[in-house]
Amino acid sequence: MEEGKEPTVITRTSQSRVLPQRLLQLLLPFLALCFTFSVVSIYTIKHYGVQSVVTTVRPTLQPFIGEAQNNLDRWIRPPADLMHSMSDQELLWRASFAPKVKKYPFTRVPKIAFMFLTKGPLPLARLWERFFKGHKGLYSIYIHSLPSYQADFPSSSVFYKRQIPSQVSEWGKMSMCDAERRLLANALLDIDNEWFVLLSESCIPLFNFTTVYNHISQSKYSFIGAFDDLGPYGRGRYDYNMLPEVNITQWRKGSQWFEINRKLALYIVEDVKFYPKFAEFCRPACYVDEHYFPTLLSIQAANSLANRSITWTDWSRGGAHPATFGQSDITEEFMKRIFEGQNCVYNDKSSSICYLFARKFAPSALEKLMLLAPKYLGY
Numbered sequence: 001m002e003e004g005k006e007p008t009v010i011t012r013t014s015q016s017r018v019l020p021q022r023l024l025q026l027l028l029p030f031l032a033l034c035f036t037f038s039v040v041s042i043y044t045i046k047h048y049g050v051q052s053v054v055t056t057v058r059p060t061l062q063p064f065i066g067e068a069q070n071n072l073d074r075w076i077r078p079p080a081d082l083m084h085s086m087s088d089q090e091l092l093w094r095a096s097f098a099p100k101v102k103k104y105p106f107t108r109v110p111k112i113a114f115m116f117l118t119k120g121p122l123p124l125a126r127l128w129e130r131f132f133k134g135h136k137g138l139y140s141i142y143i144h145s146l147p148s149y150q151a152d153f154p155s156s157s158v159f160y161k162r163q164i165p166s167q168v169s170e171w172g173k174m175s176m177c178d179a180e181r182r183l184l185a186n187a188l189l190d191i192d193n194e195w196f197v198l199l200s201e202s203c204i205p206l207f208n209f210t211t212v213y214n215h216i217s218q219s220k221y222s223f224i225g226a227f228d229d230l231g232p233y234g235r236g237r238y239d240y241n242m243l244p245e246v247n248i249t250q251w252r253k254g255s256q257w258f259e260i261n262r263k264l265a266l267y268i269v270e271d272v273k274f275y276p277k278f279a280e281f282c283r284p285a286c287y288v289d290e291h292y293f294p295t296l297l298s299i300q301a302a303n304s305l306a307n308r309s310i311t312w313t314d315w316s317r318g319g320a321h322p323a324t325f326g327q328s329d330i331t332e333e334f335m336k337r338i339f340e341g342q343n344c345v346y347n348d349k350s351s352s353i354c355y356l357f358a359r360k361f362a363p364s365a366l367e368k369l370m371l372l373a374p375k376y377l378g379y
Contacts, residue, residue: 072106078190082142082164088182095185096270110194112216113187115142117169117179118201120149123363125159127204127370131379132158135209142187144169144179172287174279176256180289185269188262197259202324202360203311204369206338208378212356220347221306222261225254226294237286242277246295254294255309257359267300268293306345312338312355324360330368335376 086094116122122143132139141162143151153159164186169179180198187193195216205212216223228251229235238251260268274296282288297305313322325334344354361369373379 076106076108076191078140078192082162082186084165086165088167088178091185092181092269095188096266098266108192109137110217111138111140111190111192112213113140113142113190113193113196115180115183115187115196115198116144116201117183117198118143118145120145120201121151122159122201124201124204124361124366124369125153125157127366127373129158130370130373131205131209133379135213138209138213140187140190140193142183144183172284172289174282174288174292176289177278177292180256180293181269184265188265188269194262195259196262196265197357198257199311199357200257200359202362203257203357204359204361204377205379206312206356206358206377207353211353211378215346215353215356216259218347219306222259222264222297222304223306223308223310224258224260224264224294224297225309226252226298226302226305226307227254229253237282237291239281239286241281245274245277246299250295250299251291252294252298253290254307255311255313256289257309257311257357258293259310259356260297261304264297264301264304267297271296274299308344308354310354310356312358313360322360324362325365326362327364327368330361330365330372332372332376335372339376 084091122128132141141158143159143163144166145151145163146168147166151159151163153161164182166179166182167175169175183198184196187196197216207215227234228249234253235248235251238248240248242248242251274292278288278292278295282291314325315322317323338355338358342352342354344351346353
């Protein structure tokens, strides 16, 4: 049996010696091929480089880097086109941006934003055109009309392409305040706008542009009514569901037509604390456009308010709306009556200039107003 094992051992030993020799024969050509490829690659990189390949790959952040190296123009330039696709939520968020450094690192000429809240056309546009003439760069215009209305102002008009994206707004409802916030938010996108005046299509300016600009720009206060009315049309509209955000002693009432500065405008567009309460618990017969802004700003910045409007209206005829004046009403006696007997406080001193604007004027009043404006309105 032991003799029978011996040939087997010899055979296996000879096979194990042959196997490494065959592996070496296969490995040596492979190593030679790898060495040759490496030499060729090094030679190619050394003499031809890989620049043409690398330059085709660009960083994904390259556009942002380019923008960051630009000057301030893209931050301070107002939108070229007022029509945009932002939702209200996106617009209010974008408009709430405010610099923390108060000193501007560029030459800034503060402007007044004239914001027209209308149903459709501006029947008194010709009068306003005369008012604005010669004062480009000191004002900007924004128009919120019904979405279905298409303006047809000529390209030479100051109202040309000044409509903003709008939605339907109803008198006395939160949609009216939404429209006003929309106007403020769009106007805030122009960093040069420092003061914001809300107007209707039935408003007219009572003084020339220079007087209006100086009166607003030199005022220490913003002109918005915010008074505590103890009667049924004031505190009587308060709902205790407004607690704890709004106490009844903080409840205020005022005219819808206001003038505010940029700081107060930011309070309005960034508000998410008071808005839900007013939207839910101030519905007719609580007219939210008379209470939301006055209450909000009284809580946030009471010392900044003049607590009066600068838009003249006539409530002597009674009713839920002020008097409307047509062609037959516009006489020299009427114009004198608007200015007579005015006495108010301006910058903590007595003043005879209490109103800068007046309403409500029907379209039929335009021609008479154009005729009397040079003598009584100064433009």
